[in-house]
Amino acid sequence: MTKRAALVLLEDSPSGASRKFARAAVDLELHPVILFQGSDRVSSMIADGIDAVQADTSHISAVIDACEQLCRSFEIVGVTTPLERLYATAASACLHLGLPGPRPDQIEHCRNKFVQRERLTMAGIATPAYHLVKDAAAARRWASEIGLPVVVKPVIGTSSTGVKLCCQLSEVGSHAELLLTGEPEVPPSPAVLVEEFAKGQQYCVNTIGSEIAGISAEEFGDLPHFALRGFTFPAPLASKDCERLGTAAVASLQALGLGWGPANTEVRITARGPLIIEVNPRISGVPDPEMIRLAHGIDLFTETLKLFLGLQPNLAKRHSRAAAASFLMVEKDGVLRRIHGLQEARAVPGVVEVELTAELGTTLVKHGDFRDVLGLVIAASPSLDQARSALQRALSLIQLSVAAD
Structure with missing residues (x-):
């Protein structure tokens, strides 16, 4: 009896990206199986026809054991994940099973921001000036050398957690100390990067292998934090600038040994030209994949x-449209007391998605990173101006009232 071909997805909490991978697997006549560490949402995944197997996805040995058990019933063709923290584990599982995939050692090297910067610099690729430090005094010393303001960030991390623009040496030292000692919700960082603040518009270059799927423009919330808030696709760039960004991104992937699979590279166009901010060896998080699908098919x-x-x-364009998106964010600490305008926002012509994950009575805390995201609004139209107009109209209709706790 021929075994059914299966795709294994690693998760610690089933997400929308997992569902999209699962739907894509079904379209390619693959059976999706999710390995999960434990979540109250896994029942909804099972309802969608996705097999769910509990496993400690934080340990490669447990993932391999689970995959070997699955091999008794399925022919596993791939192991992957939308999560950066599990991507090296998925790559290791592929290597163990003799499946195609990225090199796990290169993924691990890339996740360390200092190692990534060192390898890019050695390859002659422009990045902001940087120094690795392990105490507050060294952070202040190198910040003075680089020139204020500087960005202080953990050497390993995602979604801008712990990333802060510091304008005073005292602030540099105190934030470095905070990162090194940890917070209640954030473990201590083994080291800290102090780096030049690269001034300029930021873009995200989405690739599969060495092929470019598209470039989006990114907007941040208020400094001193770097929480992504707004997105447009395709980025409003001249063709020569698109080529510069694409060339810089592909060269960075080659320097890091990331020649297989999806990646997204953050680049800023500055007075010194394109500077690589970060290379992420995985598929983009929301909303880039959906904007690319809406705009280019x-x-x-x-x-x-x-x-x-x-x-x-x-990666050829099926059609030529435009998309714009914005996160709904925590604006202040308090309790969410009123939600108004979601249905009206959904009715705006061009709006394709209005999602709010927070519920009435939720206690909100502003962190300055991805934890502030409460929902997402996406609009798509024939032109970028139309998409932006629809997005702004929808956002103006949504009112989230927060009262002090």
């Missing part, structure tokens, strides 16, 4: 999974 999840089947991804 390219499904990054499907095209990524083709690699496991030995197929060539097709």
Whole structure:
């Protein structure tokens, strides 16, 4: 009896990205199986026809054991995840099972921001000036050398957690100390990067292998934090600037040994030219994949999974539209007392998604990173101006009232 071909997804809490990978797997006649560490949302995944197997996804040995058990019933063709923290584990599982995938050692090297910067610098690729420090005194010393203001960030981390613009040496020292000692919700960082504040518009170059799927423009919330808030696709750039960004991103991937699978590279265009801010060796988080699908008809999840089947991804535009998106964010601490305008926002022509994950009575705390995200609004239209106008109209209709706790 021929075994059914299966795709294994690693998760610690099933997400929307997992669902999109699962739907793409079904479209390619693969059976999705999720390995999860434990979540109250896994029942909804099972209802969607996705097998769920409990496993400690934080340990490669447990993942391999679970995969070997699954091999009794399925022919596993690939192991992957939308989560950066589990991507090296997925790559290691692929290596163990003799499946195509990225090199796990290169993924691990890339996750360390200092190692990544060192390798990019050695390859002659421009990045902000930086120094690795392990105490507050060294942080202040190198900040003075680089020139204030500087960005202080943990050497390993995602979603801008702990990343802060510091304008005074005292602030540099205190934030470095905070990162090194940890917070209640954030473990201590083994080291801290102090780096030049690269002034300029930031873009995200989405790739599969060395092929460019598209470039989006990114907007941040208020400094001193770097929480992403707004997005437009395609980025409003001249063709020569698109080429510069694409060339810098692909060169960075090559320098880091990331020649397989999806990646997203954050680049800022500065007075010194394009500077690589960070290379993320995984599929982009929301909303980039959905904006690319809406605007150009390219499904990054499907095209990524083709690699496991030995197929060539097709990143050619199916149509030419535009998309704009914005996160709904925590604006102040308090309790969410009133939600108004969601249905009215959904009715705005061009708006394709209005999602709010927070519920009435939720206690909100502003952190300055991804933890502030309460929801998402996406609009798509024939032109970028129309998409932006629809997005702003929808955002103006949504009112979230927060009262002091």
